[in-house]
Amino acid sequence: MRLNVQPVYSIVMLAGVCAGLGACSSTSKSTAQQQPPRPEEPLVTEPADSSRIMTVSIDQMFDPATDPFLNGENNNDAWQLVESTSEAEQPPAPAYTKPEDDGRFGPNLAASLYGSLMETELPTRAEDPGYQTYNSRQVTFTGEGSDFDPTVSKDGKFILYASTQQSPAADIYIKQTDSRVVTRLTTDPAQDVMPALSPDGTRIAFASNRAGSWDIWVMPVTGGKAIQVSADAAHELHPSWSPDGSRIVFCRLGTSSGRWxxxxxxPYDPMTSQFIGYGLFPEWSPVSGTGVNGADKILFQxxxxxxxxxxGVWTLDYNAETSQAGHExxxxxxxxxxxxxxxxSPDGMWISYAAVPNPEKWIGSGSDATPPSASVWMIGLDGRGEMPLTQGNTVDLMPAWSSTGKVFFVSNRTGHENLWSVDIAPAILTASGGSPFINGDNSGLAGSIRKVNPNADDQNTFATVPTDQP
Known part of the structure; x- marks a missing residue:
């Protein structure tokens, strides 16, 4: 199976309309282009009440003087969600294939889920993990299962991620980046993946199939009761918050268009949902107004x-005031x-992504084929300064940028998928030729490079952040 996208339709097939990623038949494609797709049902049956979400901050959550988990509003015993047992039409096939746990590497849900979504096959291990990236540090230490889907808090102190370390079904966890102590936020028997922390650090949006198909949910940063944002039969995945926390962008497998x-x-009035284009795994720029005429930028593949x-990696501009999207x-x-x-990156000036070679470059054949590597790269928003952040015979995926000058990523270098980090200040200096962009507050690129003397005129005088943390 190719790493690039084939016109196959293994995810959803409804009423004879192809639902694979990318172009379908000429007839269905033409129809999809004539009119923007609309959900066959409202994304929610009734508006959610924002008061149901606690506003405990992420710092209060780890404050020993308080214990928000004792609040009855966060008690899971008061509610249950069950998967639907009957549908008016044939339900869509699951958007993932449950991986087998071979007892050695654990269930590789990350590769299975993402590979299925992209109609492709992602590598689960490299040819020889002996050659690894320098200056990288292990952040999680799962010996069973996989840790994946990392996202970092705005101050860089906390990291959220999905994991199968406790059960074959993925749950969402949170930990301090410099600690091995982890807190489990979800315990639903279904899959909970792709967490996204709100800009104010009080809410987590995530994707879950606990109600049947994949939907978007929002819960407090402390865990507990979640509200359902989308509730139609289509699959909705990969939420990302706007800089002010008032909106969420996500990807949806259209049952009419057959495309992502x-x-x-x-999130509290999904009846206002708006189609803005085609793509997968969107991420809203953390800095507002960086697009044309003050629009926000949204990143996607x-x-x-x-x-x-x-x-490939793309951006588009979205103006919330005019509800217009464009400039792809x-x-x-x-x-x-x-x-x-x-x-x-936290300053919206750089982009990090994973590069996976096409199977033609893999070594071996059939089920024994392995890629030479999969690595994390970075590039400037202007398309300049492209360079690798990781290298070696390892499979590195799913980067997440931190304001502390690190990029977190998923790697199989220990035989299990764990989270690692790498310092990016040297890469930024190299990519920018020693003259990186500087924010007005002298915070540098993603906080990874800082001016030694704020009053100095020489923009080439920088110091890298400390590297004594993972």
């Missing part, structure tokens, strides 16, 4: 509709690699 669509919604059909821009692509999992 980008949607923007108010998209496959070509012809030729090799490999994934391809940042980077390659006929030899699939560029996936794009993410922003």
């Amino acid at each position: 669509e980008l949607w923007v919604t108010d 998209r496959s070509r509709e012809r030729g090799d059909r490999t994934f 821009t391809q940042i980077v692509s390659s006929p030899e690699f699939a560029y996936i999992n794009p993410t922003w």
